[in-house]
Amino acid sequence: MLKWIPAADGRFSVNGLPWLDENGGRLARFPDRAQESVPGTVWSLSSMTSGGRIRFASDSGSFSIRASHGSEPRMIDMSPLGHSGLDLYAGPPGEMNYWGTSTPQFGGETYEHTYFRGLRSEMREFTLYLPTYNDLDMLEIGLDEEASIAVPAPYALDKPVVFYGSSITQGGCASRPGNGYVPVLSREMNVDVVNLGFNGSGKGEPSVCSLLAEIDAACYVLDFHVNLPTAAELEAVYAPFYRQLRSRRPERPILMISPLYSSSEWYDKQTQAKYGGMRSIIRSVYEEAVAQGDRHVYTVDGCSLIGPGDEGRYVDGLHPNDIGFRQMADRLQPILRQVLQIP
Structure with missing residues (x-):
């Protein structure tokens, strides 16, 4: 059994989205108040989560996500994975290894993707890269029900x-x-x-x-x-x-x-x-x-x-x-x- 946890849950570290708290946990690159001041195209693009990362350490032997997007992954010069996928890396900063990419669905429905299951329970550090060219109407992370969640290692600098x-x-x-x-x-x-x-x-x-x-x-x-x-x-x-x-x-x-x-x-x-x-x-x-x-x-x-x-x-x-x-x-x-x- 997995426990499903919203991506903005306080047990996770969310990087690359500076106004997350001001936005009440909405995964976006600009604050909600910016809609009144920036050009409409910029505002629309700011809902795309490029650069956003969910970071944490866990001893879970399984890792899945549930996600939904506001638009389909269709671009002539980008694959659906490049457009809307979520990359999983394991390892501390500076020693991260690529473990897989989610497969987004056409049609806009919520989908689940399993990166791995059945691994030995040991502490690992994870970084989940959010989509480059799509938004996230919803994102949940599925871990083993008894898994612990810990703070990831710090970056070399305290400012981005x-x-x-x-x-x-x-x-x-x-x-x-x-x-x-x-x-x-x-x-x-x-x-x-x-x-x-x-x-x-x-x-x-x-x-x-x-x-x-x-x-x-x-x-x-x-x-x-x-x-x-x-x-x-x-x-x-x-x-x-x-x-x-x-x-x-x-x-x-x-x-x-x-x-x-x-x-x-x-x-x-x-x-x-x-x-x-x-x-x-x-x-x-x-x-x-x-x-x-x-x-x-x-x-x-x-x-x-x-x-x-x-x-x-x-x-x-x-x-x-x-x-x-x-x-x-x-x-x-x-x-x-x-x-x-x-x-």
């Missing part, structure tokens, strides 16, 4: 790294929730993260910046740019976004990432002009910040993460696949370790 950006930041198009560059960095660096990537909607609105600044972060990673239609439109919002965030968090590191190399840059002059212009704008904002005395601002050229010579890193020429995300994480990790001053 907050990522803000586009669909790439959100995790499109990884094959499953644990394979985006943000969760890979979290696992390998043993740091908590908040993923505020919004598909097609990372556009640097002041209302979104205000919400970012509410989070007491170890570092803010700004990975927004290409969702703006033109370089000129990015120029209009990028420096104001940085200044607004810096005014609220004067001592926190800010890491600016410029666009990855897009495959269409090989031949499309319009894309070359847009992406090249955006890289120049971000570099200029960074240099101006340094010139004005900001000692906590950093930048990374996106082409150093995925560049013109990196074949086979994309699903569609724009969104990384698992190989692309792994490369991004590997190349970004030493920079982020330096920024965070962790070995």
Whole structure:
């Protein structure tokens, strides 16, 4: 027999959803009050739980979930598992191993998925990654009836790294929730993260910046740019976004990432002009910040993460696949370790 426990139960640690308590346990990335201030598309996307994790230790020999979603797992460039699955990892931070992914159902009905059953009863630490591109109307975790639940090991830092950006930041198009560059960095660096990537909607609105600044972060990673239609439109919002965030968090590191190399840059002059212009704008904002005395601002050229010579890193020429995300994480990790001053 299993005991079924709501995911927001206090015996579990919920990471990556900073306003969970304010929302009364609703699994979402923004507080309910944000509906009145952020663009409608951003609000809708904030119900998607990318970056959310349920963490705990237990001696249960079984592990199942019950889940339901508000939409079906249908995207042309993502598998149902990448869209709506839940990844289970076992092991403490820094030593986690992948144990499986739930299989979401079409039709919207509540489904159950069993990751394992009948194992020997011994304490193990678990991390359950929530869906990248879907919400959770309901999530319960099923453990052995007599199983104990304990607090998981702490992360290396007591504050999260907050990522803000586009669909790439959100995790499109990884094959499953644990394979985006943000969760890979979290696992390998043993740091908590908040993923505020919004598909097609990372556009640097002041209302979104205000919400970012509410989070007491170890570092803010700004990975927004290409969702703006033109370089000129990015120029209009990028420096104001940085200044607004810096005014609220004067001592926190800010890491600016410029666009990855897009495959269409090989031949499309319009894309070359847009992406090249955006890289120049971000570099200029960074240099101006340094010139004005900001000692906590950093930048990374996106082409150093995925560049013109990196074949086979994309699903569609724009969104990384698992190989692309792994490369991004590997190349970004030493920079982020330096920024965070962790070995």
